[in-house]
Amino acid sequence: MPTSEIPGYGVPRYEPGRYDPPSWRADLPPVPVPDRSTGGFGRVSGLLDRQFDETDPVVEPEWWAYGSSDDPHYPLTARHGGDDRHGAPDRDSGYADDEGAAQQHPSLPLPPRPPGVWDRLRPREDASADDDATVAHGTLGGTPLDRDPRGGQTSRPVGGHRSDEDDDDVDDFDDSTDAHPIDDDLRAWDDQTGGLEVIGAHVEEDAPRPRGRRARREEALRAEAASAERARARRSDDTGRHHDTGHDALVHDEAFGEDIPVKPYDPRTGRARRKRSPVAVLISLLVLGGLVFGIVVGGQRLLELINPASQDYAGQGTGEVQVRVQDGDTLSDIARTLVTADVVASIGPFVDAAEANAAAVGIQPGVYGMRLQMSGQAALDLLLDPSARLxxxxxxxxxxxxxxxxxxxxxxxxxxxxxxxxxxxxxxxxxxxxxxxxxxxxxxxxxxxxxxxxxxxxxxxxxxxxxxxxxxxxLQIPEDQRLTVLTKASLVQAEAGSVEDMGKVARVLENRLADGMPLQLDTTVNYANGKGGITTTAQDRQNPSPYNTYVHPGLPPGAINNPGEDALRAVLSPTAGDWRFFVVVDPDTGDTRFAVTGEEHQQNVLLFQQWLRDNPEG
Structure with missing residues (x-):
């Protein structure tokens, strides 16, 4: 519908000319002001001196009660600030000028607010009282803004109905906007659109075909239906009867109200499989196997060319080579060592095999006997073999x-x-x-x-x-005491026949040193003479070496052997006792006798001498 035919379209909601303030002329006579005392008019300044409470009440004009300027009896002077169309001056509005024209007094209150859109809405004169309030009616008529012959604006409301003399025109206009009954062909669409008018629903079948995916789909369905119809005609028998597959193949689409044909199955289009000979199958398998082998081998060669780090030897290798694994080497460090020795071709295969085996982290530092040109997996297996470590x-x-x-x-x-x-x-x-x-x-x-x-x-x-x-x-031994402790521990290690006797031997040393007695240990004499054994001769005991405890009192200048941890602990914590003497009476069993006095010690020495006689090769 053209925009010019839409009711009220194009009518301005606000007309500046209608609400302009009245123009004031400069040649108007002064306004007489009533005197305070006489009630007459005085100086103009008296108006300024009047108190607000002394102002006479202003009588509201009758047209104020109309509520809207659209009322037919609303005076035009109130609308436009000029004469009424009848030419009578508005005497109630204020005062008159020289020509007798009515002027609005400046002290009067402002006129009512300009009417809005809702002020122009009125009930239809032709509406029945029995009409349901919810039934849709025809749209309100409206005309473009009317103007009088003088170029002024019409007295009728903006966008409203014409006056009574224009009722015929209004009816004609209303006829163009009244609602019409909906065609029967569109009632089916109302169920799906909720009563809304569907654009294009009244288009006839001979209208141009729509474009798009749906149009192409419909074209394809129609073509397929025609093809199916021709197929049914060909399958008709001599009696003229058709197969029942024609109508059964139509599927009704409830959403679009269409019958979608499904192409029936034609048994003549199926082809039976031909039997293949075993020779052909065997040849196909051989060809396929050859292709797979070629792809694998070719892929490996290509990978070696692109990534040399992935190269790998095959087999267990040959020859012998020694490889050292340093302390703290990682798997990559070990792999580089193997590559340098030509044990493996590259780092990658060995590292991959090692990462897949949790035991690879247990490779110990050392020298391993490996072979040349081994695969990464074979090299890893040999490194994990304890016998390979040299x-x-x-x-x-x-x-x-x-x-x-x-x-x-x-x-x-x-x-x-x-x-x-x-x-x-x-x-x-x-x-x-x-x-x-x-x-x-x-x-x-x-x-x-x-x-x-x-x-x-x-x-x-x-x-x-x-x-x-x-x-x-x-053992937390102070450094200034370590040499002394080592020397005592070496004497305990040499003289004690067992770990249990070490504490007692250490106590004997402490007691003799405390008493100022010489230690007189045969082991120190033999160390000075470079001999072994547990016995000494008189000549051996004459050696002036500082290690000869028969000649020199106190401890020797250093250790006479390399003592173990048990001897060191015995020296740090000697067994409590008063022993001053000890002797091993049976070297075979390590039986050692301890004595407090010299007489007891001599009895123990006789036992040792008896063992020597029993073992002359001692």
Missing amino acids: LSRVTLPEGLTVTQALTRIAEQTGTPIAELEAVAADPVALGLPAYANGVLEGFLFPATYDIEPDDAPADVLRQMVARAVQALDE
Whole structure:
């Protein structure tokens, strides 16, 4: 519908000309002001001097009660500030000018607020009282803004009905806006649209076809229905009867009110499978297997070219090579060592195999006997095999002297004794502490050591010295007392026949030293003479060595062997007792007798002499 035919469309809601204030002329005579005392008019200034409560009440004009300027009897002078169309001046509104025209007094209150849209709504004159309030009626008529011949605005309400003399025009206009009955063809759409008018519902079938996805769908359905109809015609028998599949194949779409045809099954279109010969199947499988093999091999070659880190040898390898795993090496460090020795081709395969095996974190530092060009998995398996680790396990028992310890190390590791003795003569290179006074005796701690094939002799001895210092630290022995404690512990280690007797031997040493008695230990004499055994001769006891406790009172200058932790603890906590003497009466069993007096000790010595006679080869 054109916008010009819409009721009220285009009518301004606010007309400035209608509400402009009246124009004031400069040549008007002064307004007479009533005098206070006489009630007449005085000076103009008297108006300013009047009190508000002295002002006479203003009589409201009759047109104020109309409520709206759209009322037919509303004076035009109140609307436009001018003469009425009848030409009579408005005497009630204020005062008159020279021509007798009515002017609005400036002190009067403002006129009522301009009417709005709701002020222009009125009941239909032709409406029946029996009409239901909820039934829709025709839209209100309206015309564009009317103007009088003088170019002024009409007295009728803006956008409202025409006056009585224009009723015919109004009826004609209302006829164009009244609601009409809905066509029967659109009643079906009302059920789905809720009574709203559906755009395009009245379009005839011969209208241009819509475009879009739905149009293409409908075209396809119609074409398919036509094809199905032709198929049914071809399948009709000689009697003219058709198969029942035609109508049964139509599916009704409730949403769109359409019958969607479903293409019936035509058994003539199915083709039976042809049987394949076994030879063809076998050839197909061979070809497929060849393709898979080629893809796998080609992919591996291509991967090796693109990523050299993924290269890997195949098999268990050949030859022999020694590989050292350093302390603190990670799996990647071990892999790089293996790559350098040509044990594995690249880092990736070995690391992948190691990460998949939790035992790989248990690879110990050391030298391993490996093979050349092994796969990553094979190299990992060999490193986890204890037999692959190449090492010499050397055990130093308690009580061995430095000479005896170097001999044992040389025998078990294959290191020449001369190299070990040369290193032992340089205590600074071995990390000896300052309180050792440059003497290695007592600092080759008795324990079991794993010595690798390529370990240097200095590294081997340095490891033993470090272990001795560690034991002294753990026992919390002050550094200024460590040499004395080591010396006493070496005497206890040499004289005691068992761990149980060590505390008593330590107590004898303390008692004799407290009394100022010489220790007179055969073990110190044999150490001075470079001999072994538990007995000495008179000539042996004449050796002036400071280690000869028969000649020199007190302790020797240092340890006479390498004591163990039990001897060190015995010295730190001797067994309580008054013993001054002890002697081993049976070296085979280690039976040791302790005595307080010399007479008791002589009785024990006779027992030892009897054992010597019974064992002449002693």
